[in-house]
Amino acid sequence: MTEAYCPECETVVRRADRFCEGCGASLTEARRVAIPRHEQSADTPCTDCGNAAAFDEYCNVCGHRREEPDRDEATLGPIVLVTDRGIEHPHNEDAAAAGALVSTGTERPDSIAVAVCDGVSSSAGAHLAAVAASKAGVDAMLAAIVASKKSRAAMLAGLAAAAAAAASAGTESASAPSCTYTAAIVAWTADGAQITVGNVGDSRAYWLPEPPAAAQQLTVDDSLAQELITAGASADSDAVQRGAHTLTRWLGADSDPEPWSESSVQTTTVVGPGTLLLCSDGLWNYLPDAADIARFCSGTDPGAAARALTEFALNAGGQDNITVVVIPIGGAS
């Protein structure tokens, strides 16, 4: 093993240290990604007419609005994030963000924080809420972890920050932009990977271990359908089918100030190898069974799995925006 040095004062440091014993500098580096990325350069030519003069929203020759790419894909270490507009929706109102805390001198993250948000289409500017909530949630979770908070506390801090960000997003529009929020924190311990999930709405997190272990859904939807099922209705019943997408909780200016259910925050410790997967309903609509999603992830690299799942949803109709985040969880460290 090579030795690690503090980036500030070059003191030799131990890998488990979060702060330098010599100068007190933080030894963890926070890395982040977020999709979809809208910041297209204003000076790229118009894809419709080739106009090379700079323009922002609308081409000043042909008038076309800059087309957002149908898909955006990002990686953060081993984590792969994919979001796709789908077929039916004119715009992508989903968003996802991921962050990792990496100690000086290592590449493998100590902790990971991920969030997926699905903008509620009935609200204007829903994508603004989704983008703001996912980024704010991940930032707050990372900050809490750096401050040595436990995963549950970090998850609640993320929920609070995401709720505040969604509530103040796009306030100039008449209807309150709103979105779902599903997050996961992974921390590696001696026993394996500790996964903490929390959610508002119906985006989901799954733990998909390599077979023969059974795949499981970690989150419980905040939807009318889930409430009916909890009350004893059959998943195939008409009432459940009709209520499948009616949210009972969401983030936004018109939601409760603390719209999450504390019982949604759950922690489990898993032993890999396997895959932690977060997704919006644009995916699970077509693959409601966790075992079916697991088949896409088994034995493939995370990028291929995320793309294959997205393609499956597109081929099945792509009725909604599709967002998938694949986090490979290796064996015990």
Place this chain on the structure above:
Amino acid sequence: MSSAEQHGISVDVDHNPYLAEGTGTVDAIVSITADVQASAAPDRVEAIIIDCSTSMQAPIGKFDAAKRAAAAAIMEIVDGTYFTIVDGTEKAASVYPKEGLARANTETKAAAMRAVDGLRPHGGTAMGTWLAHVRGIVGQRKGAIIHAILLTDGKDEHETPEELGQEIGLAEGEFTCDCRGVGTDWEVDELRAISTALLGTVDIVADPEDLADDFASMMKESMGKSIPDLTLRLWTPAGATVEFVKQVAPTVEDLTHRRVDAGNQSGTYPLGSWGAEDRDYHIQVAVEPAAVGREKLAARVSVVAGEEVLGEGLVKAVWTADTALSAQISRRVAHYTGQAELAQAVQEGLSARKSGDEKTATAKLQRAMELAVESGNDGTAKLLGRVVEVDERTGTVQLRRDVAAADEMALDARSTRTARVRKES
């Protein structure tokens, strides 16, 4: 001079942005509101042109009423305003001051009223020379709010229509002009040609006794203007055609042919001088269709003073396969389309009536009556009621046999006034 920052201009676009696949006609109602704050008084110039042709002698009292009207207007001129009083016949002459412009104060206004009182009818009528005379005088105060009031009682006789047309063209953009016809021996079309080109109003004052009140209120209105010249700049995408640009409230004025190319796929249209007021415009643009799901900017509407953009509105187009979305017509687009058709039906109906084509006249005026009633344009409906008779039972319309000339001319002159629909908030 007032500066542009003192004026709040807001531009609101009201339209259905959704277009069916393969179509490209975008209609929008653009409302421009000027919120004018009290500011340093701008430079103002007023010209009052009084018809002094011999026909003004009859009936007795008409010319005296015209003189009283001019005096009433002079009374309303705010001190500091530059002004001139013009004696119009087959020639034009300055009555007060004898040359150039006077600066309004108690003394100059009193002197102007004395000079007006001394006027006598003495010649013919050539309105083009009147406009030319005013243009020559006011040209020395470019950049000011320049406004003229033109009063006549008869037809333009001592020059050719071409000469008049040419003078109107030369006066365009130099000053605005409100035209008034007293009695019933003048031509509505003639005065409308002047008022439309010079961004003013036209009306009949049937009874000379009403002239003084009308002149006073016209002058008061003019004193309320504080932005000399606004321009509407319209950008459209490559391949687009501007089908029309019309003011639709408070009156219908087609500005389409007033376009001046401004480069960069833009054209400008004159909006004249503004006080605290709002006006509505109907813009129709045909753009090249885009694919379903795509969005395009069909027009960018800017309100410009000089080179400064004071307000801007975007007219967007979104193509959709959902016919429930694309089939909707904006309530205000529909309303103002009806108001423009109403003005046209009235004018065409009256023109057909004049030329003895009763069948066309009846059909056009019946359509006009329907539109006026449907849209709540009570003013036009009332004026129409004096020219046609509506069968209460069948709703059909018959031309009245005994129509007063003044009623017919009032209907014609006021045909462009529209009923307004405000934006739903």
